[in-house]
Every structure is written in C-alpha cells, then in structure tokens.
Amino acid sequence: MRASLVQIDVNEAESVDDRRARVAALVRAQRGADLVVLPELWNLGGFAYDAWQPGAEPLDGPTAEAMSAAAKEANVWLHAGSMVERDPDGPLFNTSLLFAPDGELHAVYRKIHRFGFDSGEAALMAAGQEVCVVDTPFGRMGLATCYDLRFPELFRAMLDRGAELFVVPAAWPARRAEHWALLARARAVEEQALVLACNTAGTHGGVPQAGRSVVVDPWGAVLAEANGGESGSSEEVLTVDLDPSVVARTREEFPVLRDRQKW
Template sequence: MRASLIQIAVNPDETVETRRARVARLVREERGAAELVVLPELWTTGAFAYEDFVAEAEPLKGPTYEAMSAAARDAEVWLHAGSVVEAAGGALYNTSLVFSPDGELAASYRKIHRFGFDKGEAVMMAAGTDLVTVGLPGLTAGLATCYDLRFPELFRGLVDAGAQLLVVPAGWPARRLGHWTLLARARAVENQSYVLACGTAGTHAGVEQAGHSLVVDPWGEVLAEAGPDEETLRVTLDPAKVTATREQFPALKDRVL
C-alpha cells in the first residue's frame, strides 16, 4: 500500500476556508501516487487555538466533511482527514474522519485522551469512549490522536481489535519533539505494527509545532521522516511485514495482561 502523509502548516494569517480549500487541492494531487492519504490533527483551526474552538466547531457532516469527502473521491484514495472540532449534542469533540475512495465516511473517532491538564482541550471538549478500527486494502488501521500516543493501553486495545497499522494525526509542540519520535517508535515496536504519525508545521496560538511526521515499520525502523516545515511524505507499506515480524518475534503471544 502506498501512503502519503501531508504535514500541513497551520498559519494564523490563513483563513480556515482558505486552508480547507488548499488542503483539498493537496489531497487531489496525490491521485495516482497513493492509496492512503493522512492529514494532521485539527489542521483547520490549530490544536492549540482554544479560543477558536467554539466559533469554528462544525457538525460531523459540516464543511470539512464535505470538502474532504469530495477530495477523497476525486483522488480515489482512502483519506484519513485528520480531525475537526465537532459539535454534537451540546458538546465539542476532537473527531477524526476517514473516507473511502468513493467519498463515503468509513469511520470516525472521537479522541479519548484530551490534552491540557485541566485547561484548554481537557475542559472544552468531551472525551470519546470507543476504540475504532477501519479495514483498508491489505491492512486494518487503528485510530488514535496526538496525546493518545502517551497511553499504550489504547494501542493494545486496537491491536486486540485486529490493527496492523496505527494512524496518529497530531498537533504536537516542538518543545517535546523528542517524545513524539520516541513514542511513535515505541508504539510500533511494542505492537509490531506500522505507525503513521502525521503532525502539523508552523506556529499557531503562539505554539511552535514539531512537524517531523514519521512512518515507522513493525520492527521500529523509521521509513521516512519529515522536517519542520510543510511537506508530504510518501512511503510504501508491505502488509506481509506485519505478519512476518509477529511470526519471527512472537512477543505478542507472551502477553499476560
């Protein structure tokens, strides 16, 4: 499977509408180059732009849904469209959207672990409760978002649900870049799964973003890593490598808890 990670720069001088249209064009440009395209967390508003969450919140089938559905259909790709601020039932959620190549919604995931330590996202957004996987050609993907990366139990649950590929969109701060790359590799090694970790670039709400999106194989080797600026990573994933790794070093079979 050919995968593209589009590391979006969230520029505060660019309107949400302009960025949405620009990102849709970038997705369409992957037509013929990828079967799977991944975008970062909250690339519409910025993961740290808390003051904009209420104003920019949208229903599940809002403007970002419509734009990304059309882009996935035009590019004929599976599209993990990153996440949006979803307004539902009087609450806000950090919700990821996955579209099939025909533009249909294949899965959505509400972020379970909210970042902020009793402020920001942690108090403004409700927590998701469901582990979510989605079947892609040759691989089952497990969905997680940013801060989730620090909680290995979630990923064990995804592996138990059949995940061979872990997709983690993020808006990770540059000051903790070392944790980002370390945790992405750790989740790959301990779960013997591919990890596609797609972050944002630029600076928004005064917080410099880490960038450095990366793809890690089931043995923990980094197949590709971006720099700090807007960039597209393109890699080829071999589903057989997950099976081979788990058979050659069957650590998952020795789990007790």
C-alpha cells in the same frame, strides 16, 4: 501500498476557508497514492482554543464535505486528520474522519485522551468513549490522535481488536519533539505494527509545532520522516511505499506477542 502524509503548515494568517481549499487541493494532488493522512485540527489549529467554539462543525459540515470530495476525486483512502466536532446536543469533540475512495465516510474516531490537564482541550472538549479499529484494504487500521500516543493501553486495546497499522494525526509541539519521535517508535515496536503519524507544521495559538511526521515499521525502523524538531517545522508531503504484509511476517518471525500476559 503508497501512503502520503501531508504535514500541513497551520498559519493563523490564512483563513479557515482558504486553508480548507488549499488542503483539499493537496489531497487531490496525491492521486496515485493509496492512503493520504492529514494532521490533527489542521483547519482551526490544535492550540487555537478561541477558534474552536465558533469554528466547530457537524460531521456533515464544510470540512467533511470538502474532504469527502477530495478523496473521491483523488481516488484515495483519506484519513482527514481531525476537526472540532459540534455534537447536536452540545459538547465539542476532537473527531477524526476516515473516508473511502468513493467519498463515503468509513470511520469516525473521537479522541479519548484530551491534552491540557485542567485547561485547553481537557476543559473545552468531551472525551470520546470508543476504541476505533476498522477494516481497510491495507489491514485492520487503529485510529488514535496525538496525546493518545502516550497511553500504551489504548494501543493494546486496538491490538486486541486486530489492529495491524495505526494512523495518528497530531498537533504536537516542538518543545516535546523528541517525545513524539520516541513514542511513535515505541508503539510500533510494542504492537509489532506499522505506525503512520502525521503532525502539523508552523505555529498556531502561539505554539510552534514539531513536524517530523513519520512512518515506522514493526521493528521500530523509521521508513520516512519529514522535517522539523525543536527548531521548528515547515509544510511537507511525506510519501513512502509500504508492504502491509510485513506486520504478519514480523509477528511470525519474532512472536513476542504470544508471551503477553493479561492481568
């Protein structure tokens, strides 16, 4: 399979409509890939808190519509990162959307772990309640978002539901870039799975983003990594060819998961 992670520069000088159109064009340009992955909250900004309430959308809103059309035109599976979803009953959610190549919405994941402790996302959004693992041509895919990466119990729950690869969109800040790199590798090694983690670039809400979108194999080897770090990041498309069967081979060759004890 060929995967393209699109590390989008979220620049506050660009309108949401312009960025949506630009990102749709970037997705269409990945025709020939099998899977395209976008970052977390790329349309509004992961730290642009004031934009969330007015910019929130339903699941059939303009962002979902544009991403569905782009996936269909490019004939790719598209993990469209996440958006601020407005539930019909009122709450906001940080919601990830996975589209099939025919443009149909294949899966929805509402972020379970909200960052900010007593402020930011933790105060402004409701928590998702459902672990999300879905069938794809590349194997069972587990969906997580940004701060979720710090909670191994979520990844074990996805493993127990058959996950073989994890897709993790993020808006991870530059000041904790090393945590991002370390945790992506840790989750891959722990679950003996592929990890495709796509971060934002640029600065939004006054917070520089780490970039360093990364693909990690079940042994923890970094197969591809985009630019970025504590010094900042810029937009980049990271494309890598993967063999999903490496997951089953690794689990057979080094059967550590058989020794797992459940307390």
